[in-house]
Amino acid sequence: MPFPSSDHRSNRFLSLIRSPWHSPDATGSFGCGTFGRGSVVWGIVGVVLLALTPACDSPTPIRQYSIRTDVPSALAGDDRMLGLIAPQAQEAWFFKVTGPSDAIRFAEPAIREFLTSIRFQDGTPQFDEIPSGWSFGTERPMRFKTLLIDTPSRELELAISQLPRSGDWDEQISMNVNRWRGQMGMSDSDDRWAGAEPFELADASLAGEPAAWVDLTGKLGPGPTAMSSPPPMGSTPPRPPFAGPNGFPAPPPSDIAAGGSPSPAVPKADMPPAGSPAGDDSSRGLKYDVPPEWRAGKMSMMRMAAFELGPADRSAELTIIQAGGDLRGNVDRWIGQLLGSAPEAETVDEAMEAAVGLTVGDRDAQRFYLHGSDPEDADAQAIDATIVPLENGMSLFVKATGPAETLREERERIGQFLNSLRIPE
Template identity: 30%
Template sequence: MKQICLVTLLAFLSLSTGCRKQEEITSYTVSKGASSSNTALPDMTAAPAKPTRMLAAIVPGSPQNWFFKMTGEPDQVKAEFDHFIEFMKSVTLSGDKPEWKLPENWTQEPGSSMRFATLKIKDTDPALEVSVIPLPAGTDLTADLLSNINRWRDQVGLDSISAETIKEAADKSPALDTELFTLKSGDKMISVVSLKGMMAGNPMSRAPFASGMMGGPGSPAAGPANPPAAAEIQYETPAGWQPGRSGGMRKAAFNITSGDETGEVTVIDLSKAASPLLPNINRWRGQVSLKDITEAELSQQSEQLKVGDLEATYVKLLGPEDAKPRIAILGAIIYRDELAWFVKFTGPVKLAEQEEARFKQFVQSIRFE
């Protein structure tokens, strides 16, 4: 392979003296039908993966959809299944806000950051709660549902589903072991998931994607009901990055280790129409305990990176100094044709600072064919 001189090496990889071989450019074709590995998401920053039950629902609205989510130990969540279904059947939208009737053992607390409200289940240990989050609705409800449901499935190590599975859910009745079904509340058809799998103890992966779902931060074997043709993505892997778990909505993934610190980089594609820029960046900010920013503040809190003939919006988000653990996100969002590509590092702040130059180099090396 072509040798890289010391000056170039220092400029791009911030490495020490001597000459090394250039990292090989990796190229592969992404198949939209590819399924993710049925294993737990490797946790780079918190506790190991553990058995988890997730109950979550999406109430469609305009201009935003509403996301309700409960995650916890399987037996604990199982005990609240009937209450969750009873609660979701009571949910209606008045104007652009939801109204509901709480089960007797639930209490309501004000929301914060992205949350509209937090619903607590009394006398549960560990504490069990339902988060209520509004996010902008996309132009295609099926794309919104597919992106978010597949993100949730990925969080507990399950394979992605297709748009056809969402249509079939309308004929299914509520049941604990039915992974996807619908409920009727007023004139709304509510999509509900009941998922059992393994979830890493990483708070970075818990939120939905913005607009039907970001992820999320999201996220997800995402994309519209009729997804674009398979895309080929090429990139240059920085020195020291090891292959991580990819497949499904994860088009690439890498694990990074330095001493006793570990981080993860993922590349995910979503529907462009369902992935507005600011809500996704604010979702990432919320994941590291930072306050939302406004559209006017976005240009001051981000920078543009050249990615071939495209541009990526890049953000460096460091959690508060008193946070334990103190987590950072390095994130870049690239819009191309009908897709939004999310490139994201999650890990300790110290490791993020160390890897920032390599992360930017990686983002700018991405090419689409």
């Protein structure tokens, strides 16, 4: 039996509404007297409700929704870092590559095989042969070499650099691996070597220490540049015009960055005799132990101390000054001094990343070893600088400048000198 049409249902419904009172009786009232005249109103209401009720065969409205087709950042592909830290007698060598996980996964077998076979001569890695599909990148300051690795998805960079050996080998590995973990958005690890694993190299000349292999997965970001925490860059407050922090006289206002032009506003500091085992800058409260091999250097109005290091025919100079300027700005300027031109931002980034965290006079500090594009050049110049943040946006700068060969030989003595520094509260 077919369903009744909507018109048929409507007529039937109206008849049901009318049927109890469709005609008046003899008294002039409708048949169902209990309804009375108000029933007419109810009838009208029923008709209105019927008109407002949608028919059963009306089409269902179509709703449209917008669906995101981009991948949220939380679900995007992870980044991955592979690294090797290899010891030599005077330096630690770092081999590091970062990129999307798929590109690293493609190149990983060749990277591991290449690093396993790496050999050192006179403390320097040799690159007689490189894998097929690899090439050498252009020379960059703060890098020994860059190897370019071609993959189906993108080109990867294997960065090779070195830092001076400092302190315990296990601690140096842990510090640098935790720094890398920070760059990958990971927290520090208290595990041995911060989770790195021993890596066997074909070359046995590794200063009696094991190499460390690093494999990290996360989200690549800037991360920490060193273990210490310098004041935020660009947040240096104005200096007081007359008195400096910690009892030090304030530097002249014109010397807004370390290494600025000398000014006669600061009196000359007393220097210990040449070759004396200890120094005491009593006028400023700065104390230190002087290595007996060092010689008294040339003082100026800006310098709190000055020494000559190394042989007379290739001597370097170490100075101590107090000045302002943000951390990155000073590193940028020092690299520019070595290159003879303004460095690229990426070069400064790499120098900041390579900073070594240490403690000087119970204060967090950062040590930078900066060199030109070819540190092995006989005439290459270098800078070994340590920045010790003080109060009021000022810092203590312990900066050695001279031939790269001399500074390499003096690294340990410079480290001993830094450990001996006592800075007044």
